[in-house]
Amino acid sequence: MPSISTAGSGSDVIVVGGGLIGCAIALRLAQRKVPVRVFDRGEPGAEASSAAAGMIAPQGETVEPDGFFTLCAASRDLYPRFVKEVEELAGQTVDFHRDGALLVALDEAEAKDLERIYCGQTRAGLPVEKLSGEEVRRRLPQISPQVLGGIFLAGDHWLNNELLVTALRQACRKLGVIFHTQNEVAGFETNGGRVESIEIISGSRSAPIRYSASHFVLAAGAWSSDIAASLNLPLPVQPCRGQMVEFDGAAGFPHIVRAGHFYCVPRAGGRLVAGSTMEYAGYDKAVTAGGVLSILERARRLAPGVTELRFRRAWAGLRPDTPDHLPILGYGPWGNLAFATGHFRNGILLAPVTAQIVTDLILQGKTSHPLKTYSPLRFQSLQPAQETG
Template sequence: MNNKAQGNGSADVVVIGGGIIGCAVAMRLAQAKAKVTVLERGEIGAEASSAAAGMLAPQGEMISPPAFSDLCLKSRDLYPGFVAEIEELSGEKVGYRTDGAVLVGISDAECHELEETYHVQTKRGLPLELLTGDEARRRVPGLAAEIRTALFVPGDHWLDNVRLMSALAKACTRLGVTLRPHSDVKKLNATDGKVESVTVGGNGGGTTVSASQFILAAGCWSRDLTASPAMEKSLQPCRGQILEFESPDELPHVVRAGHFYLVPRASHRVVAGTTAEYTGYDKAVTAEGMRSVIEGVSRIAPFIKNYRFTRAWAGLRPDTKDHLPVVGHGELKNLIFSTGHFRNGILLAPANAQVVSELTLTGKSTTPSELYSPLRLSR
């Protein structure tokens, strides 16, 4: 990596977007002594990275293809070290829990899918237990009497992603990363196939910031900066709505059936999700969204009906046409894409940071990147 002259308005690396993906990459680059600036349009971590439920669920999400599932498992395995580093640098706890998840089935189709998952994942050597409905109810008292089959997945973990973002931002600052909230990147300025600078508007005030390398980590808004109609079509925001309740009894595990789930949080809270809606950049919480989440979770955990509702929110997942991340170089030689992590951006943050920091520092990565190449989206 060629170092740019240091000073106002220039850096070795500019990261566009201060969500978990951008900040985790910035942290790794700063640890390798790069001078990193993160340009964030709003507040650091305030979009999808705070809206998420915080599950680290490479098994429960039943992810495919196998190479992507391997990346998710690898990232889950990187988490204990990632959390320990962030907690130490920031002095803040992130509510990291490794108590596992209970996946439940009521209908024939759900029970069949769980049994399939059990066989496929057991064959791959992944630990999980097939449970009867009664065994599931012993693990989580109060689960629906109609549950017939369940899986206990000890390797699916979770954390409080809001706390993680606060700690990660602090860790970045301690390592010397310049975090610039309210810096809206309006445009990439490229000549001869290379980005020279970005133009920053908003409270940053129409300035340019130059660097040797640029990383596009603007979540679902990344598509607005690519100036490529094909990219714009392939990258889509996918809205997810979440409800939070006060929970009188502590839920011992994550509980889920398909895309409906309950995730325990500290201070007697539980979050319930979620929807998957393609409604553009609209982050509204809707009556229909709330109805569907309440119906989905109370079907498996009827006790939620008596819980006191505290608040609801929505966030936008960065989805792609094949639901796989977009990581690597596109047509501009010093612009690395780091987006499209869809439902698993919290889980994938450590593995993604490893890949993208390797690419930035050496031009190569140990993880084969063809599957995630930005170029596939314009084919």
């Protein structure tokens, strides 16, 4: 066994994982003058947080608003301030747009789904506007002539998540957050009811190094369960691959447009991103012919003129999914290790509220958001994870 050395014991909070979730938490803690170190095995923000479509869209798939919708809507409402602070600190824009989402029905099944969303959200008092096929065509001339109708959700927004992760990292740096990039965390060391340190395997050294702190946050996205295995805690986060395609020359797409699970989201400069796929293919981030084909077919079904657009690029990312598709938030058995992972399809949307919750837990020991549904302990009936050597 290689020998273990200890370093950097002066930091107060160590965040494992520098995606949008980890960096948003680091920002909020640093704003409260807490010394923070973020460890990432690659470049912060380069995984799911960059791969996403950038929708801040809690209403888009909600039929009957529930507790999870309340959490999502709270995060959506935190976004304008979050973006303003990040942009000011970083001196960069993240291209945040609060101009709504148009959901359209291209067949009877989609029309029924939209009717359910419309009825459920109207009953809940949410802003939702019903549109005939003709009204949809007037608003969006690019739409397929097959369109039967639509609903417009003024409360759904979007931004450029690639710009957001870059700006957020810059903002964190301005506030003194230390990033340890290319540092893979192997696991946590515990003593009694507390975590004492993380063990990292640095690319440039062969021996593991330990970093200690008073608090820890696990925010390693789709890779979280491997790290939690060192705690013998079953944390069933699994990667769900999503492929995306980007086009050039799509000026005139005014906001998010969706048909069922398929969506198009505008980007500055006439770009348009379209997606996605939902595939359980392990940690393979390959862009496949089948994945791209399914996106192109659904794009053509939504707006036939898409076939004239210039193909720009395609990519894939790994959503951190859980058995109930809900995030894992709050404390488990260790009083100084907070979990902030498993955000599945909503991690961009949920970043500000997750950062607020974790910051409140660390600094005040409590949060106003009910966390029982998101407890890391809810999977305990599952087999314990294998201990790593």
